[in-house]
Amino acid sequence: MSDYIKENLNKDGVDRRGFLKCMAWAGTGTLCVLQGGVLKSFALGDVTRQKIGDLKGDLSFVQISDSHIGFDKAANADVTATLREAIAKVNALPTPPSFVLHTGDLTHLSKPEEFDTLAESLKSLKTDQIFYVPGEHDVLNDNGAMFRERFGRNAMGDGWYSFEKNGAHFIGLVNVVNLKAGGLGNLGAEQLAWLQKDVAKLKSSTPIVVFGHIPLWAVYPQWGWGTDDSEQALSYLKRFGSVTVLNGHIHQTMQKVEGNITFHTAASTAFPQPQPGQAASPGPMKVPDDKLRQVLGITDVNFVQGKHTLAIVDSTLA
Amino acid sequence: MKSKKWILSAVLTVAAAVAVSTRPGLTVKAADQMGPAAVKIDNFSFGPQTLTVAPGTTVTWTNNDDVPHTVVSDDKAFKSKALDTDDKFSYTFDKPGTYNYFCSVHPKMTAKVVVK
Numbered sequence: 001m002s003d004y005i006k007e008n009l010n011k012d013g014v015d016r017r018g019f020l021k022c023m024a025w026a027g028t029g030t031l032c033v034l035q036g037g038v039l040k041s042f043a044l045g046d047v048t049r050q051k052i053g054d055l056k057g058d059l060s061f062v063q064i065s066d067s068h069i070g071f072d073k074a075a076n077a078d079v080t081a082t083l084r085e086a087i088a089k090v091n092a093l094p095t096p097p098s099f100v101l102h103t104g105d106l107t108h109l110s111k112p113e114e115f116d117t118l119a120e121s122l123k124s125l126k127t128d129q130i131f132y133v134p135g136e137h138d139v140l141n142d143n144g145a146m147f148r149e150r151f152g153r154n155a156m157g158d159g160w161y162s163f164e165k166n167g168a169h170f171i172g173l174v175n176v177v178n179l180k181a182g183g184l185g186n187l188g189a190e191q192l193a194w195l196q197k198d199v200a201k202l203k204s205s206t207p208i209v210v211f212g213h214i215p216l217w218a219v220y221p222q223w224g225w226g227t228d229d230s231e232q233a234l235s236y237l238k239r240f241g242s243v244t245v246l247n248g249h250i251h252q253t254m255q256k257v258e259g260n261i262t263f264h265t266a267a268s269t270a271f272p273q274p275q276p277g278q279a280a281s282p283g284p285m286k287v288p289d290d291k292l293r294q295v296l297g298i299t300d301v302n303f304v305q306g307k308h309t310l311a312i313v314d315s316t317l318a
Numbered sequence: 319m320k321s322k323k324w325i326l327s328a329v330l331t332v333a334a335a336v337a338v339s340t341r342p343g344l345t346v347k348a349a350d351q352m353g354p355a356a357v358k359i360d361n362f363s364f365g366p367q368t369l370t371v372a373p374g375t376t377v378t379w380t381n382n383d384d385v386p387h388t389v390v391s392d393d394k395a396f397k398s399k400a401l402d403t404d405d406k407f408s409y410t411f412d413k414p415g416t417y418n419y420f421c422s423v424h425p426k427m428t429a430k431v432v433v434k
Contacts, residue, residue, distance in 0.1 A: 073384040073403070074384070075384070108385075108386070109386055109400060109402060110400065136423045136424070137386070137423070140386060140388070140399075140400035140423065141399050141400055179422055179423075179425040180425060181390075181392050181418065181419075181420035181425055181428055182420065182425060182426065182428050183425045183426075184425070184426070221426075222426070223362075223426065224424055224425065224426040280361050281361040281362035281363070282362065283361065283362060283383060283384060283385055284384055284385065
């Protein structure tokens, strides 16, 4: 079963109708596969049987996000258990990821024992490396000092860094410290200057993957779902042929394409949050217990050298 | 004589007491006139968003939300540590003025205390 872009009304390549249909099916365990602007959906059970040829690319990695270790309220009484289920899901992927990105809110209250539990849980993740960026819940009392000590040793400033993998350039950004009253996420002048320098010498054909906690596009500013100075950051990346921005923070999957830039947010492994404007506030959303695992998930990313966009596959825990 | 001195000191004491009791803000009844000065944090907002209190009042914030919040004044006059559900933070406002504050974790949450 597949859906192609039937109505490209805004001419921005976003298959809204197909995407909305896909999101509605997410509760039944559906995979939405975006490949070169075309949305294909598969029932979860079919994934391993379906030889999604393009997915077996030269580079395969996974994004998990918002594990919130330490949270124990109604929306999910055992976030460590659902994190372990997410890890099991990653370990069961047909193509094992070369590495895993955690896009922040590792913990709920920045407590040492929460970081301990997170680190301990991730030991069972079958991958070579894990890269982290902090969420606002990880930097509560010390502007991120403990986070950087444990998960950002090679990072600069508040925790930003970059690395190469199979010809692609990965950039970890921090937009959750030094937040200003009434503002959104914030990258800051020092990080922006570093970013500009970091990509200056790269060829425009280098695939770029940026990952940071708060979305770098204005998903819903009223709820703080955006970054004040992201426009400047994105201006340094406009010349590249393929840019993918991976974020967390909003605890639901969302996607937007703007020219050569694909924005994507991941689900949480802990608890869902309401869709923009659908509740009084963006806090943890309680769903019936038997539906919880259908709104938590992981993101599997694969790309083949030479192709334009990455194949981004969201899958739920159930 | 002893009795005259006694009367004089008694009169002076009474006079002083009268003087003190008629100066506004220094009466012993000040605390009774104030209700509890409280701000409730819930649903990613501070309630009330504007709280007006007299100088010398201690304001107590209570987090009733199921995510942590902080109480940080724009000009760094006060700054709570992260408040989990049911945690409290108190600050005594001695000087008159308008104190804008926000939650440093969710900076869209803003409010103020007016002291006058």
